[in-house]
Amino acid sequence: MDFHLTDKQCDLRDEFRGYFDTLMTPELVAELVGTPGEGGGPLYQAAMKKMGDDGYIALSWPEKFGGRGLSALEQYMFIEEVMRAGFPFPFLTTESVGPMLRDHASDRVRQEIVPGIVAGTCNVAIGYSEPEAGTDLASLKTRAVRDGDEWVINGQKMWTSLCHMADYVWLAARTDPDAPKHRGISMFILPTNAEGFSLSPVHTLGGVRTNATYYEDVRLPADALVGELNKGWKLITSQLNRERLALVNVGFFSQKYNVLVDWAQSTYLIDGRKIIDQPWVRTHFARIRSSLEALRLICYKLAWQMDSNELNMADASAAKVYGTELFVEIYRLAGEIIGQHSVLKRDSDDTNIGATIENLYRTASIITFGGGANEVQRDIIAAAGLWMPIGSRMS
């Protein structure tokens, strides 16, 4: 048992931190405030391209694919730094969709898309969810029917985030309506300029724009199918644990904690005391800090498990539930420390300490039902971690 980072890992962290210190110019930060959580502005695009040029996008990929072959733990540390810096890095594309295309797409598709992902110039939206298929994703209805050398896609997707600036949709569609629901799904790559594709915006509580996407007789070449026919579910779930880990990365709040403590230590109340002189504020901070410590260790353990091929399903779900619910709780505690300023969208004194929490609070709930609803995660914990019979809920 060892709770220290190796010297090499410390160097890596310094390198990443230094990199993002330079990347995050005040202008880029200002642009990102206007596009919370998703990026997409010109400076963001330029930053992505720069990261591509500097070889910073596919770090976890093997060297022969333009990566640096980072271990899961090193990759986790990278995302920690990305989040610490507040850069909306498209890690679903680089960690999940990209590797699937790299490993399973036809030669044509691979050559067309993968270099662009690694270069930071190609955006791929994820088309899993539908109006009727959320947590029970495998019940999705969008159809792909073979017609000669082509696939014909019909249906509707919901919550297709970033699609309005994406070049492709990574699409799950039903290819065998008669098979059991998990065994009739295949994966496709669909260009957003294809005829018959359209979208309309969906605006969310958190200020993040997402989309409803529509597919009307969209025709795709035969080799737009990725992986084997009817084996799409396996692809969808193959990266789930990595995704869950990225979702609850402690880097998301670690620097914000430091900033908030600093603020509370140096800001005065009207009665002359400092914010942090209030006993309950100290206890709030202690709660936040000790909870974050547990999250930090949970994440590192999971990354370590991935590297040593000992991944425990219950632990991955435990991390997801714990982390997502902790964030909601922390935004409440942090909001209380800040007071009514935490419901201001912009502070007149420019500290932005309240606005940060105002925004985070509005986005926090997404991850408790997204990425696998927490009830389902708890079911997985009960079944895989405590061997409890959970009946037929999971099928």
Next chain:
Amino acid sequence: MKFSLTESQAEIQQLANKILQEQVTEERLRNLDKQVSGERFDRDLWQQLASAGLLGVAIDESHGGMGFDYFSLSLLLEEVGRSVAAVPVVTSLAGAAMLLTEYASAELQQQWLPDVVNGQSILTVAFSEAMSTNDVTPHTVTATNNGSDYSLNGVKHYVPYAQHAAGIIVSAKISDDENVLVMIDPSQAGVTLDKLDTTTAEPQSKLTLANVMISSSQVLAVGEKANQAIQYGVNCLLTAYCNVQLGASEAALRMTAKYTSERKQFNTAIASFQAVAQRAADGYIDVECLRLCTQQAACLLSNKASDLESQRVINDAVTMAKIWAGDTGHRISYTAQHLHGGTGVDREYPLWRFCLLLRQMEFSMGSSQQHLTNLGDRIAEYSVSMA
């Protein structure tokens, strides 16, 4: 970062688990409950652990021990929690023996440690004082200097196993900025032990000291060294409570998972009700948080580092672990009782002992709220930043 045990650690864990799971049967525990004195102390088991060499896990080979570190000892502590065995591992091994190992003179070590290893002597530690908010600084127990000797006065509370101990390590205040740590013999003149009835029936005493004479050979540490030793001892004890809590929490949770998987109502296993499964899953998460924070504290305690920054990292890690120990213990206990229904509170069924142990560990040397307060004060002072 590495989350696996070394080969020797795994062996210690397996050995401890095997002995404790085999020996600490329900029948044995019931017999202990019937002891006339009303105290739970399993002397035979203590001797068995000694014969297996386990009492010397973290004691140097020159005293007959195995010579491993605190972390290896923590594996034994966890197994004791898992089995609710009635033995003084926390106070004698994690407390007194670690303090002797790290701070005492060669003579004191030679005097006590071989007998700790072979099970002849139990030692204990008296840090806590009534109405104190912090066990690191002695307040009411004073040491008056007479040349090279001291005379001790005052009252210590909640001293585990004091009535069975051959030696008690006591912290005392010399002046506002000077403390001393001494080893007393409970049969010394001026020492009175008053038995306390604890919720688990673990033996504990109130220790009254009236002009107890301490010769220089009984002194472990004085001045700055005493302050360091007291902090180290407190850290070792707190982490030990966390380790026991970890084993006990996990056992109570697994017992609950098993019971609810077998118990049927409405023609179905009650575990198949989602509300039941989800509450147990929350318990799993709590135990995992406690496990990782505790293991981190135990690991840090094994690496000696005395600079201020490292010392803070250790103190904070221990405090956070104890916060988790209090919270997890409380929640697991009530989850387990609730999901068991009436069976959980029936003394014919083993759960109740775990619930009492969880409660006692929760409150030993500071509740969660008290440790949150301590951590909050340190955040105000030096931020306890996230890396």
